[in-house]
Amino acid sequence: MRKSKVVASFIPGIIILILLSCIVVFPQDSLDAAYLGLKIWFNTLVPALLPFLIGSGLLIRLKVVDLIGIFLEPITQFVFRVSGKGAFAFVMSIISGYPVGIKIVSELREKNLISKYEGQRLSSFCSTSGPLFVIGAVGIGMFKNPVIGYMILISHYLSALTVGIIFRGYGKKYNETYKINWNIKNAVKNLVYDNMNCKKGFFCIFGECINDSINTILNVGGFIVVFSVVFRILTITNFIDFITYFFVLILSKFNVSKELIYAFISGLFEITIGCNNIASITDVSLIFKISLCAFLVSFSGISIIAQACSFLNKTDINTYTYILSKFMQGIISFVYIYALYPLFKYNLDIATFNHEYYVYNQSMFNTFVGFNKIFFVALMFVYVYSYKTKLKG
16 A cells, blocks of 8 residues: 555544644634534524425425426426426525535435436536525625625526536536426326325424434534634634735735735635625725625635535535536636626615615514524424434334
8 A cells, every 4th residue: 555545544634633632722712613603503504594404305205396397397407407306406505595405406316316417417506605695694794785795696696507507518428318208297197196105194204304404404513613613723823824925925916915815715714704804804996805705605615515515425426526616606706796797886886785774684584583493492302302202113
C-alpha cells in the first residue's frame, strides 16, 4: 500500500482530533457557538422545515407525487429530461428551501422511483433556498430593501433552472433509455390499484413520515451546531484571517478590500453570516455586494452542502457532481444579477424599506414559529412513543 494512501486515510481523523483539541482549549467560545447554532435550528429551521418534510413524505408515500408526475411528464421530460416527479421536488425546494429538495430527490432514488442519472439531473437544480430567507432575511433584514431580496431570489431560481437545462444531457453516454408513457387513464388506474393494495394504513404511513422527518431535522441540527462551532474555532485560531490574507495578496491588483474577502470566505462556510457581513460593508458598490450574496445563496455554503451530501450518500448519486452544479449555480446567479440590474436599479435608488410592513411580517413569522414549536414538541412525543412501540413489537 502506498504511503500517500495511508496518510490520506488518516487526514480526516487528524483534522477532527485538532478541532476537538481546540474545543478543549476554547471551551466557552465553543459552547457559545454551539448554543447559537442550536438556537438558530430550533427557532427557525424546525418550524420552517418540519411541516414540509412530513408533508412531502406523505405525498410521496400516498402516490400523489406520481399523480402529479403523470400530467407534468411531457414538460419536464422536454426541458430537463426527467420524469414529472422532478417538478414536485423543484416546487417543494422553492417553497421550503434547503435541504428539502435534495432530501426528496434522495428519497425518490432510494425508493427506485427515478433512475440514477435522472436523480443526478434532478439534484443539479432541485436544491434551492426559500423565499422567506432570501426576501426576509437577506433583502429586508440585511440590505433594508425588499427589492434586493427579489433580485437575488429571481437570479437564484433562474440559475437553478439554467443549470438544470445544462445537465439535461447528463447520462446520455450511458445509453439511458427513458420513454414517456402518457396514457393518463391507465396510469391513474395503476396508482389507484397500488393504493388499494397497500397493506399499510394511513396512520402507519403518517407515523413513518414523522419518524423520518424528525430524524432528518435532527440530522440538519447536528450539522448546524457542528459547523457553527467549527467556524468559531477557525475564526479564533486566525485560520480564516490566514486565508483572507492569502487572497488579498492574489487580488491586490484589483483593489479588493480585506473586509470583503473575509466576508465572502465566511459566506462559503455559512451563507447567513457571509451575506450579513457583505451587506454591512460600505466601501463596495451595491451591485457587486448583491452579486456576491446571490452567489453565496445559490452556492449554499459548506454547511448546507454537507447536509445535502449526507442524504445523497445513501444513494448512488454522485456528490462531487452535485457540488459542481452548486458552484455553477453560484456563478450563473452572479451573472444574472448584472442582467437584472437595469430592470431594478430605479427601485434600488428609492428608499423602499417600510418599517411597518417589516414589523407586521416579523410578527406573523413569530406567531408561525411559536405555533410550530408546540407542533414539534407534540411530534417528538409521537416519535418516542412509536419508537418504543416498534421496539416492543
